[in-house]
Amino acid sequence: MKWRRDVAPPLVLVAVLVLGWFFVARWSGLGSFVLPSPGGVLRAAWETRGLLLEAIGTTMLATVIGLALALAAGVGLAAVVDFWPLARRALYPLLVVSQTIQILAIAPILVIWFGFGLAPTVSIVVLFCFFPLTISTADGLASSDPESIALLRAMGARRTQVWRMVRVPSALPSFFTGLRMAVTYSVVAATIGEWVGGSPGLGLYLLRSKNSLATDQVFAAMFVTSLLSVALFLLVRGIERVVLPWYHSSQRQEQWEGQGIY
Amino acid sequence: MTPRIELRHVSKTFVGSGRMVPALDDVSLKVMPGEFVTVIGASGSGKSTLFNLCVGLLDPDQGSILIDGEEPKSRLGKLGYMPQHDLLLPWRNVLDNVILPRDVQGVARSESRAEALEMFERFGLAGFERDYPSALSGGMRQRAALLRTWLTGCDTLLLDEPFGALDALTRKELQDWLLSVWQEFGRTVVFITHDVDEAVYLADRVIVLGSRPGRVVRELAVELPRPRRQGMVADPVFGSCVRELLGDLGVDT
Numbered sequence: 001m002k003w004r005r006d007v008a009p010p011l012v013l014v015a016v017l018v019l020g021w022f023f024v025a026r027w028s029g030l031g032s033f034v035l036p037s038p039g040g041v042l043r044a045a046w047e048t049r050g051l052l053l054e055a056i057g058t059t060m061l062a063t064v065i066g067l068a069l070a071l072a073a074g075v076g077l078a079a080v081v082d083f084w085p086l087a088r089r090a091l092y093p094l095l096v097v098s099q100t101i102q103i104l105a106i107a108p109i110l111v112i113w114f115g116f117g118l119a120p121t122v123s124i125v126v127l128f129c130f131f132p133l134t135i136s137t138a139d140g141l142a143s144s145d146p147e148s149i150a151l152l153r154a155m156g157a158r159r160t161q162v163w164r165m166v167r168v169p170s171a172l173p174s175f176f177t178g179l180r181m182a183v184t185y186s187v188v189a190a191t192i193g194e195w196v197g198g199s200p201g202l203g204l205y206l207l208r209s210k211n212s213l214a215t216d217q218v219f220a221a222m223f224v225t226s227l228l229s230v231a232l233f234l235l236v237r238g239i240e241r242v243v244l245p246w247y248h249s250s251q252r253q254e255q256w257e258g259q260g261i262y
Numbered sequence: 263m264t265p266r267i268e269l270r271h272v273s274k275t276f277v278g279s280g281r282m283v284p285a286l287d288d289v290s291l292k293v294m295p296g297e298f299v300t301v302i303g304a305s306g307s308g309k310s311t312l313f314n315l316c317v318g319l320l321d322p323d324q325g326s327i328l329i330d331g332e333e334p335k336s337r338l339g340k341l342g343y344m345p346q347h348d349l350l351l352p353w354r355n356v357l358d359n360v361i362l363p364r365d366v367q368g369v370a371r372s373e374s375r376a377e378a379l380e381m382f383e384r385f386g387l388a389g390f391e392r393d394y395p396s397a398l399s400g401g402m403r404q405r406a407a408l409l410r411t412w413l414t415g416c417d418t419l420l421l422d423e424p425f426g427a428l429d430a431l432t433r434k435e436l437q438d439w440l441l442s443v444w445q446e447f448g449r450t451v452v453f454i455t456h457d458v459d460e461a462v463y464l465a466d467r468v469i470v471l472g473s474r475p476g477r478v479v480r481e482l483a484v485e486l487p488r489p490r491r492q493g494m495v496a497d498p499v500f501g502s503c504v505r506e507l508l509g510d511l512g513v514d515t
Contacts, residue, residue, distance in 0.1 A: 148349050154317040155414060156339020157366045165365065169353045246353045246394045 036216035041223070044216035051205060056224060059201035062118055063190045063228075066125025070182060073126065074133025075175075081134075082141040099131050103189075107196035121193030121201070128189035129182035136178025140171030173247050176240045183232040187225050264331040265292040266418045266450045267316060267341075272325035274311055275475075284475035285311040288325070291469060291478055293418070293452055298444060300453045300465040304511060308476030309454045310346070313420050316452075317343045329418075339366075342416040346423050348407035350395035356406050357382075357391040363414040378413060384446075385409045386439065401432040408440070418450040425460070434492055437464060441490055458511070462503045463490060470510045480510045 018038055024030075025037035032040055045052060077095075081088040103124060110120040144167045152162050187202075194203025202221050209217035241248050274286045285308040293299050303309050314320045315327060318337030326333055329340050342363075350359045357375060364374030382388045385405050395403060404424055411419055424440075425433045441464065444451055455461050461468045465484050472479040486499055494500050 145349070147345060147347060148351065150314075150319055151343070151345055151349050152362075152366065153338060154319055154341075154343040155363045155366045161366055165362070166351070169351070172353075244353070246355075246396075 033213050033215045036219055040216045041219040044214065045220035045224070048205075048217060048220070052220065052224065055200065055202045055205040055221075056228070058199060059187065059190050059194065059203070059225075060228065062121040062193065062199070062201060063125055063186045063232075065118070066122045066190065067129055067183060067186050069122065070126045070129035070133055070186075071179075074130045074178070074182075075137050077130070077134045078137035078141060081138050088138075095131060095134060098127070101127075103127065103192060104196070107193065110193075111197045116198050118199055120197040121190055121199050121203075124193035124196075125186050125189045128185045132178040132181040132185075133175075134178075136181075137171060137175045140174030141167055143174065144170040172244055176236065176244065180233055180236050180240075183236050184229050186232065187229045191221075191225055263294060265328070266295050266297075266330060267291075267293040267452070268328040268331075269316075270326050270328070272315060272322045272327060273475075274308070274315060274320065274323050286315070286322075287475035287477045289471075289476065289478055290325075291481075293450060295417070295450055296448050298441075298451045298453065298464055298466050299469060300455055300461040300467075301469045301471060302455055302458060302461040302507065302511070303471030303476060304473045305456065306476075307471040307473045309456075309471060310422055312471070312476070313343065313422050313452075313454065316420060317341050339414075340416065342411040342414040342419040344407055344411040344419065344421045344424055346426060348395075348403040350398075350403060350406055350410075352395055355392050355394055356387060356398070359395060360406055360410040360413055362410055367415075374413070378409070381409055381412065384443065385412075400428055401436060404428065404436060405439075418452070420452045420454075422454045423456065424453070426455070426457075433460070438490075438492065440464070441488075445489060458504050458507050459495065461507065462486075462500060463492075463495065468503070468507060470507060472510075480507075482506060 022038050025032075025035050025040075028035070036044070077091065081091055106127070107120065107124060110123050114120045114123065148166050148170075149162055152166055157165065190201065191203035191206060193199070194201040195207050196203075198204055202225055206218060206221040209215075209221060269289055269291050272286060272289045273284070276283045276285055289312065301309055301312065311320065315322055316337065318340070327337065329337060334340060350356075351362070354362070357378060361369075361371070361374040361378050364377070365371070379391065382391060385408065387402065387405055387409065390398065390402060390406075395406070398406065408421070408424065411421070425436050428436065437460065440451075453461075453464060455464075462484055468482045468484060469478055470480040470482070471477065482503060484499075484503055486494055486497065
């Protein structure tokens with residue numbers, strides 16, 4: 001049964017950790033503004049639920065817009081880099097350098113350029129997410145088998161057919177790996193943008209809670225952020241399983257596990 | 263009769279890291295309709311280059327290549343080509359893999375699938391239509407790759423060491439099966455191998471390529487009756503053919 005094998009172990013571990021946290025918070029004598037108890041965090045989330053829900057909405061809006069733009073930029077750049085070797089040589093180092101820029105340094109600049117609101121948050125999501133998407137898509141496209149391409153050409157296939165029938169399908173597994181990484185970063189990236197830019201999402205909720213020493217609310221925001229990230233991750237994985245049945249066919253996993261290679 | 267394929271004085275040289283590597287030198291040969299021709303040669307004799315030239319993936323430096331008596335502008339898509347590796351696409355199930363050439367030709371899926379399904383039984387693939395290639399054994403993968411080549415609809419099939427990676431028993435089984443399919447449908451086959459026994463067993467005519475650069479050193483007609491039986495390896499005609507070919511290939515007999 002899949003549930004017992006894949007879902008139960010992390011759930012049990014989480015339960016143990018929460019229990020441990022509960023005891024430490026209760027008996028260590030730390031004040032609740034240093035380490036709130038699990039119940040305290042839940043209560044804080046419930047009491048501020050109006051604010052929190054609104055914040056989730058705002059953050060998710062920025063996240064989704066940012067992800068969509070990053071997807072377009074990442075896939076577009078990957079295609080350019082793939083079509084045009086000179087572009088690859090010219091762009092690759094810049095892409096890597098773009099990831100070394102301090103986000104905390106660039107965030108205020110984005111606020112100066114775009115003002116307070118959705119735009120700087122969205123830009124930060126794009127900055128975080130386009131890189132894994134570009135690299136993974138470009139690598140995926142580069143990984144297609146030259147022999148298969150030769151075979152299609154021998155069948156008389158046009159360039160566009162070679163793309164559709166070989167290059168794109170063979171790039172998809174790698175693309176999805178990048179997409180999973182990107183969506184996992186995306187929510188956190190949005191909260192950073194809001195923290196700096198002040199649009200009323202989870203980042204701002206976090207900032208205000210910190211400023212008023214409401215540690216329980218900081219914890220609540222942290223967990224909500226994580227849950228949203230995990231939800232996005234699972235959503236992408238679900239899509240991946242539908243789009244790439246051959247890549248995730250159960251026969252593959254069973255082959256590995258059945259042979260005891262693990 | 264017009265030859266299906268005719269090579270006239272074809273030469274091809276590769277330039278790699280500042281060196282000229284001649285692959286084929288003044289190769290002339292004909293393949294007649296309905297013939298089963300095997301091409302044999304040591305590694306480095308340009309066998310695969312020969313095929314790449316024929317199907318149009320490469321162009322000759324000198325000489326000309328005629329298909330059905332004409333020199334087409336592009337040879338791509340005119341011959342059924344089966345490369346050494348099966349190259350089945352992992353994301354397509356067996357059925358959709360074998361109709362790949364039909365997809366390229368723009369035939370509707372429903373039509374090409376129906377056409378392919380009729381052949382599954384004959385190609386020993388019945389029951390595997392919806393499996394992904396990763397679930398298939400080596401022999402089954404070669405059958406699928408061969409059906410894919412078949413479905414190009416081209417009369418002339420170029421098979422590049424199709425059974426090279428198979429174990430001896432599976433190989434014999436597939437040889438007999440290939441011969442029966444060939445006799446039933448009467449297509450023209452050019453078959454590359456580095457196995458002398460296989461070359462003789464299958465062929466009407468064996469073409470021997472010499473090494474570095476590759477050129478035709480001999481054409482040998484195999485005077486064994488059809489249909490062939492594996493027992494014929496004990497026939498004196500078989501033995502003398504093998505002996506002559508080994509001599510041509512420079513093996514001490």
